[in-house]
Amino acid sequence: MSTAxxxxxxxxxxxRRRFEALRGAARKADLSYRDRVDALRKLEQALLRRKDEIIxxxxxxxxxxxxxxxxxxxxxxxxxxxxxxxxxxxxxxxxRSVSLGWQFWPARARVQYQPLGAVGVLAAWNYPLFLGxxxxxxxIAAGNHVMLKPSELAPRSADLLASLIGxxxxxxxxxxxxxxxxxxxxxxxxxxxHLLFTGxxxxxxxxxxxxxxxxxxxxxxxxxxxxxxxxxxxxIQRAAESILAGKLFNAGxxxxxxxxxxxxxxxxxEFLDTSQRIIARMYPRLVDNPDxxxxxxxxxxxxxxxxxxxxxxxxxxxxxxxxxSEACDETNRVFPPTLLSHVPDDADVMQEEIFGPILPIVTYxxxxxxxxxxxxxxxxxxxxxxxxxxxxxxYLLDHTRAGGVTVNDCMFHVGQPCLPFGGVGPxxxxxxxxxxxxxxxxxxxxxxxxxxxxxxxxxxxxxxATARRLLKFIIxx
Ligand code: NAD
Numbered sequence: 001m002s003t004a005x006x007x008x009x010x011x012x013x014x015x016r017r018r019f020e021a022l023r024g025a026a027r028k029a030d031l032s033y034r035d036r037v038d039a040l041r042k043l044e045q046a047l048l049r050r051k052d053e054i055i056x057x058x059x060x061x062x063x064x065x066x067x068x069x070x071x072x073x074x075x076x077x078x079x080x081x082x083x084x085x086x087x088x089x090x091x092x093x094x095x096r097s098v099s100l101g102w103q104f105w106p107a108r109a110r111v112q113y114q115p116l117g118a119v120g121v122l123a124a125w126n127y128p129l130f131l132g133x134x135x136x137x138x139x140i141a142a143g144n145h146v147m148l149k150p151s152e153l154a155p156r157s158a159d160l161l162a163s164l165i166g167x168x169x170x171x172x173x174x175x176x177x178x179x180x181x182x183x184x185x186x187x188x189x190x191x192x193x194h195l196l197f198t199g200x201x202x203x204x205x206x207x208x209x210x211x212x213x214x215x216x217x218x219x220x221x222x223x224x225x226x227x228x229x230x231x232x233x234x235x236i237q238r239a240a241e242s243i244l245a246g247k248l249f250n251a252g253x254x255x256x257x258x259x260x261x262x263x264x265x266x267x268x269x270e271f272l273d274t275s276q277r278i279i280a281r282m283y284p285r286l287v288d289n290p291d292x293x294x295x296x297x298x299x300x301x302x303x304x305x306x307x308x309x310x311x312x313x314x315x316x317x318x319x320x321x322x323x324x325s326e327a328c329d330e331t332n333r334v335f336p337p338t339l340l341s342h343v344p345d346d347a348d349v350m351q352e353e354i355f356g357p358i359l360p361i362v363t364y365x366x367x368x369x370x371x372x373x374x375x376x377x378x379x380x381x382x383x384x385x386x387x388x389x390x391x392x393x394x395y396l397l398d399h400t401r402a403g404g405v406t407v408n409d410c411m412f413h414v415g416q417p418c419l420p421f422g423g424v425g426p427x428x429x430x431x432x433x434x435x436x437x438x439x440x441x442x443x444x445x446x447x448x449x450x451x452x453x454x455x456x457x458x459x460x461x462x463x464x465a466t467a468r469r470l471l472k473f474i475i476x477x
Contacts, residue, residue, distance in 0.1 A: 015183065018175060019147060019190045023118040025172035026145035026193075030115055033093055037086055039140050042168050043133070044082045047075060050164065058128055061154040063333045065293045069250055074129040077415035081134050084417035084434055085141040092141070092438050095447070103474045106451040113442035115143030117193035120216075122184055122207065123150050124198045125296060126253045126355075128157035130415075135196045135219075136165075136174060138437020144194075145173050149187045151199075152180045153296055185210065192216050194441055198255075199223075200353075201426050219430030219440055221255075222423050223353045226380040228258035228410065229370050229396070231387035236267060238408075239386040240274045243359075246384070246410025248282065248337055251293040252357040253300075256382040256404070256411050259354050262370045265363040272319060272339055272361070279321040279337045287326040287334050294333040295356060301330040304356040307349045308338055311360070316343040367392070374400055381427035384410050403427050 031039075047054070054075060059065040095112040119139040123132040132150045139146045148165065150158035155178070162176035169175070177187060188195065188207045191214035197207045198221040211218045228246075230239045246258050263271045283292050295301045312318055319339040328334040340360040343350055349360055364370040374383070383402035387393055393407055403423035404413040414421055415433075422431030432440050459467045 015177060015186055015190070018171065018177070019118070019192075021172050022145045022147055022175060023191075023193075025170075026115070026117040031140075031143040033090060036089060036141055036143055039169065039173075040082050040086050040137065043137070043140075043164075044079060044086075046164055046168055047079060047082075047129075050160075051075065054129060054160065057156045057160045058154070061125070061128070061156050062296060063294045064290065065250070066291045068291070069293060070129075073249060073254075073415070074127050078130050078133050078137070080415065081137045081417050081433065081437070085137055085438070088435065089141055089438075092435060100448075104454075104456070106453055108449045108451070110447050110449075112445045112447055113142065113439065114445050116441055116443055117144060119144045119146045119441055120187060120190060120192035120195040121146060121148045122187060122195070122197040122199065123148065124255070125151035125154035125157070126250060126255070128154045128161070131198050131221075132157075132161050135198075135432060135437065135441075138432050139194075139196075139441040140174065141438045142441035144441050147175050147177060147187070147190075147192075149177045149179070149184055152178070152184075189213065194219070196430075196432065196440070197221065204428070219422070219432060220428045221421075221432075222381065222426065222428040223255045223355070224378055224380045224423065224427040225259040225350075225353055226256055226382040226384070226402070227260055227262055227374050228384035229262040229374070229386065230264070230267075230271075231367065231385070231389070231392065232264040232267065234386040234388065236263075236270050236274050237278075240271060240278055242386070242409045243384070244275055244278050244282065244337075247359050248279070248357055249293075249411075251295060251335060253293070253296060253355055254411070256414050257355075258359070258382075258384055258410055259380075260350065260360040260362055262362050262364055262373065265365055268341060268361060268363050272341065275339055275359075276319060276321055280323040283321075283323070283337070285324040285326060286322055286328060286336055287332055288324070292334065295330075295335050296333075298330040298333065300356070301333050301335060304335050304354070304358060305330075307352070307354065307356075308340065308358060311340050311343050311347045311349045314344050314347045316347065316349075316360075317341045371396065371399055379403070379423070379425035379427055381423045382406070382411070382413070401425070 055067045055070045058070050095110045097110045100109050121135040136146050150161050158178045165174050165176045188210040195211050195216050196219040201222045204220040204222045208218050228243045243258050286292050320336045322336040328336050335357055338358045343360045379401045381403040383405045385396050385407050406412045417434030420431035420436035421433040422428050
């Protein structure tokens with residue numbers, strides 16, 4: 001056996017052993033309400049205590065990430081998930097009485113949420129804290145034991161998560177596994193009671209295939225091309241400010257970032273001019289500016305460069321906004337905000353999810369044409385619509401499908417624990433955050449409580465006139 005193979009075997013055995021220990025503990029006893037609240041509160045305190053370290057670690061993975069982005073888009077939504085769960089957990093855990101049809105009176109029924117057992121979480125790198133911990137929070141709230149595998153593309157953040165979780169919980173309760181794509185593949189083949197994966201649609205298919213061997217239910221949080229549609233009557237300045245902020249937070253490395261924008265044909269040049277001004281105001285410098293986040297690695301940087309180059313080769317026009325004319329390359333990993341117009345539909349940049357600070361602008365003449373453009377493509381993870389007319393907003397909501405929608409802004413429907421989050425079709429399946437996370441990681445158990453005064457026993461064989469009369473009565477003729 002080669003050294004590499006024997007190392008892989010050791011790793012696999014270790015992963016399996018850690019999983020068995022976790023699942024064994026999950027089978028022994030359910031976590032009480034108090035246990036769950038204590039576990040969540042401990043996490044909240046540790047996150048607050050290690051706030052500065054979190055900011056520095058994530059920034060190091062990105063070679064520079066705005067502290068404000070880590071606070072607003074990683075730390076705050078994570079704390080918000082914890083606080084919302086703690087506030088509502090008692091209510092979520094209380095079995096809910098439901099009313100039975102009169103035919104079954106005086107029996108009673110209720111629905112009880114129970115932990116599934118051992119939950120696996122495979123996370124992406126772009127918001128390493130929130131994407132790793134939000135599913136863990138939902139799984140703990142639901143009373144499960146959890147194994148988290150953060151992405152190898154943000155290795156320092158993965159180690160930080162391992163240290164954070166390791167200091168708070170026993171490895172049989174919540175544990176973090178680090179490693180590359182091979183470890184991730186082994187992880188997805190473990191017989192979890194539920195597996196939540198965040199990542200690309202391509203890897204989502206592989207994960208679902210692996211999980212199917214164990215009949216492990218999956219929640220897939222995937223990506224796709226999320227459009228932003230501006231109605232011709234809407235102020236370009238207002239729309240562009242929201243769209244560009246949504247696009248350029250985390251340098252576009254956001255699953256729900258607006259991927260491309262649909263603007264009416266006669267307002268294209270106004271959109272380009274306005275956007276250029278807004279970007280220059282937000283980021284007067286790119287390299288020498290802690291507000292502008294960098295690309296996660298050189299390979300992704302090259303991928304983005306190839307997307308723009310191939311669009312240019314296909315006749316597109318690119319407007320690169322680099323106000324201080326700084327040198328941006330794959331060494332510093334600063335990718336300038338780039339507006340693309342006149343892009344052919346079959347260019348790569350209009351086929352693949354961009355996941356970077358490039359914004360193609362597609363023009364349309366009539367609103368229905370823009371809606372048809374969206375509907376002719378895979379259901380997106382997010383959809384943004386800019387319009388002050390509530391009738392038209394309702395029309396758009398009724399005539400399009402998307403994982404979630406924000407009207408007159410970008411991304412705000414995400415990170416709200418009172419709203420479910422998840423894609424539809426190729427952008428994902430299932431949902432979590434808040435109660436939906438609790439429900440996703442629970443078995444929703446129906447319980448029927450028969451009464452000693454039931455008359456339904458009269459319908460048992462041998463069937464006679466009474467059973468037939470009773471059946472006629474309950475059927476209605
Ligand atoms: P990715 O699919 O390349 O990788 C995600 C994870 O999968 C990594 O942790 C990796 O270790 C693991 N992995 C790799 N090969 C695997 C295999 N064979 N089996 C099992 N796991 C494997 O995605 P990425 O580059 O990390 O993230 C970018 C994508 O994620 C984008 O498409 C983006 O839209 C999507 N995303 C979605 C959400 C969401 O909440 N819906 C959030 C963030 C990112």
